[in-house]
Amino acid sequence: MTILDVRGISRRFGGLQALSDVTFSVPKGQIVGLIGPNGAGKTTFFSTLCGLIKPDSGAIMLDGTSIVGQKPHKVAGLGMTKTFQNVALFAESSVLDNVLTAGLLRHDVEKARERALACLDRVGLRSVAHKMAGNLSFPERARVELARALCTDPKVLLLDEVMAALNPVEMQEIMDLIRQLRDDGITLLVVEHHMRAIMAICDRILVLNFGRLLADGSPREVANDPVVIEAYLGRSAEGHV
Amino acid sequence: MKRWIAIVVIVLVAMAVPQVLNPSGYWMRVFTLTLLFAAMAQAWNLIGGLANQLSLGHAAFFGIGAYTSTILLLKFGISPWIGMFAAGALGGLAALVIAVPTMRLQGHYFALATLAFGEVARVIANVWTSLTGGPGGLSVPFVPPSFAAYSFKQLLPHAYIALVALIIVTVIFEVIRRGAMGYRLRAIRENAAAAEVIGIDTTKVKLQTAVISGVLTAMLGTLFAQVAVFFDPDTAFSAASISIRVALIAIIGGVGTAVGPILGAFFIVPIEELMNDLFSSGAAGLSQLIFGVILIVVILWRPRGLVTIFEALRARLQGRGAQS
Numbered sequence: 001m002t003i004l005d006v007r008g009i010s011r012r013f014g015g016l017q018a019l020s021d022v023t024f025s026v027p028k029g030q031i032v033g034l035i036g037p038n039g040a041g042k043t044t045f046f047s048t049l050c051g052l053i054k055p056d057s058g059a060i061m062l063d064g065t066s067i068v069g070q071k072p073h074k075v076a077g078l079g080m081t082k083t084f085q086n087v088a089l090f091a092e093s094s095v096l097d098n099v100l101t102a103g104l105l106r107h108d109v110e111k112a113r114e115r116a117l118a119c120l121d122r123v124g125l126r127s128v129a130h131k132m133a134g135n136l137s138f139p140e141r142a143r144v145e146l147a148r149a150l151c152t153d154p155k156v157l158l159l160d161e162v163m164a165a166l167n168p169v170e171m172q173e174i175m176d177l178i179r180q181l182r183d184d185g186i187t188l189l190v191v192e193h194h195m196r197a198i199m200a201i202c203d204r205i206l207v208l209n210f211g212r213l214l215a216d217g218s219p220r221e222v223a224n225d226p227v228v229i230e231a232y233l234g235r236s237a238e239g240h241v
Numbered sequence: 242m243k244r245w246i247a248i249v250v251i252v253l254v255a256m257a258v259p260q261v262l263n264p265s266g267y268w269m270r271v272f273t274l275t276l277l278f279a280a281m282a283q284a285w286n287l288i289g290g291l292a293n294q295l296s297l298g299h300a301a302f303f304g305i306g307a308y309t310s311t312i313l314l315l316k317f318g319i320s321p322w323i324g325m326f327a328a329g330a331l332g333g334l335a336a337l338v339i340a341v342p343t344m345r346l347q348g349h350y351f352a353l354a355t356l357a358f359g360e361v362a363r364v365i366a367n368v369w370t371s372l373t374g375g376p377g378g379l380s381v382p383f384v385p386p387s388f389a390a391y392s393f394k395q396l397l398p399h400a401y402i403a404l405v406a407l408i409i410v411t412v413i414f415e416v417i418r419r420g421a422m423g424y425r426l427r428a429i430r431e432n433a434a435a436a437e438v439i440g441i442d443t444t445k446v447k448l449q450t451a452v453i454s455g456v457l458t459a460m461l462g463t464l465f466a467q468v469a470v471f472f473d474p475d476t477a478f479s480a481a482s483i484s485i486r487v488a489l490i491a492i493i494g495g496v497g498t499a500v501g502p503i504l505g506a507f508f509i510v511p512i513e514e515l516m517n518d519l520f521s522s523g524a525a526g527l528s529q530l531i532f533g534v535i536l537i538v539v540i541l542w543r544p545r546g547l548v549t550i551f552e553a554l555r556a557r558l559q560g561r562g563a564q565s
Contacts, residue, residue, distance in 0.1 A: 073443070088432045104425065
């Protein structure tokens with residue numbers, strides 16, 4: 001069953017074609033990696049999916065509903081949300097309040113608090129629930145972002161570099177969590193620079209380059225695709241990614 | 242528990258104060274106005290404190306409230322108690338009209354745009370002579386005193402009505418601050434894009450807040466009209482003595498807290514009156530100058546408002562408790 005269907009999404013910023021005719025569809029319960037060199041359009045693409053940026057053309061269907069041109073809160077209500085690459089927490093609120101606020105999408109305050117504590121448990125941050133979010137370390141803040149996104153009860157979750165700056169142990173925890181979320185029925189799109197992590201957890205990988213979808217296949221296929229190797233390493237490279 | 246005892250004590254003291262003042266005297270008027278301005282600053286606090294949008298146009302709602310009930314009373318003999326609700330409805334409508342175009346503005350731009358809207362309202366009230374009486378102003382007509390007619394021989398009942406109004410507006414503020422809307426407003430204030438992405442309809446929440454604030458401010462305008470008895474467009478729609486003063490009261494007291502506007506009003510309104518009382522016989526403008534200096538000193542001493550005095554005191558007491 002297709003949960004997310006993207007058809008011909010394009011977006012131009014002045015002279016820059018940030019996204020160019022991006023087309024793919026994702027069946028429910030897949031973990032899809034989105035990779036590409038810096039400036040390839042990954043974050044722009046996530047912002048377009050969740051409604052922060054309007055595409056110039058193209059169609060996006062989330063679980064059978066068209067969401068192009070919908071505001072982000074509508075998209076979140078329909079079941080898709082994202083985390084922010086540079087972390088966009090409510091810095092002067094407590095960790096719990098950050099996550100609780102997301103729970104208000106579907107619950108009253110009391111129920112949202114329970115949900116929020118459960119989400120903080122999942123990312124292992126229950127012990128800092130009452131700290132101010134702005135006082136946490138960067139890796140912790142990224143996990144609060146994840147918990148907050150989770151607390152909206154998404155069908156599709158877009159994770160923009162949640163593993164940045166994590167140590168290997170923490171990274172393993174997040175990878176395990178992502179797999180658990182998939183087993184819970186959540187579909188995940190993951191932008192990440194750690195190739196080893198991406199290769200390990202993704203069922204499938206999309207490669208973006210200059211806003212264009214360059215490759216789409218299993219981790220093994222993509223890693224051996226000469227076009228992808230060229231985009232990453234330049235023409236002369238012959239070897240392993 | 243301690244908090245509730247404090248609240249009950251403060252309310253009891255506030256109820257006792259009018260009993261010791263001259264029922265129609267000068268200080269009764271100051272006390273009543275202080276309560277009204279505290280309530281207005283509290284209504285402003287919804288936008289200025291929770292949404293963190295510095296409105297300098299609240300005189301628009303206030304003036305609409307004062308004029309609506311008074312015109313209904315003059316032309317149709319409708320009791321201001323009922324006129325107050327018509328005032329609230331119009332004030333809410335005006336807030337909606339102003340909020341739709343200004344909502345996307347941030348910081349200084351929002352402040353300037355709302356200031357302009359307030360001035361537009363004042364100009365309209367001045368030129369729409371057939372409705373408002375123009376620059377000549379309006380007098381609230383004399384009606385035989387009764388509670389139903391909102392007409393009293395003394396100022397004393399006005400003080401109690403203002404006290405009740407302050408309590409109601411403060412309760413509304415606290416309920417909003419602690420409830421789902423408070424969480425949403427804080428989220429919008431701290432990161433609007435993130436708030437949208439996690440499902441908050443930022444447009445709707447901002448409009449709701451503006452309308453609630455506009456409704457409450459207009460209803461307080463009606464109460465003011467009953468106390469003032471006479472007003473003209475330049476007083477009821479005044480940028481300096483309504484819009485800016487209301488913002489100033491909340492800021493001096495401490496924005497975003499329920500206590501702040503009350504502290505601010507009980508500091509600013511009586512001191513301003515006292516300065517006028519003490520120095521107005523001296524050089525022209527001396528009282529305003531001294532008042533201004535006091536404000537500057539306070540804002541330098543407590544940039545986040547007088548409310549931080551209590552926070553500091555509490556921290557010191559707890560620190561001492563921990564040491565012993």
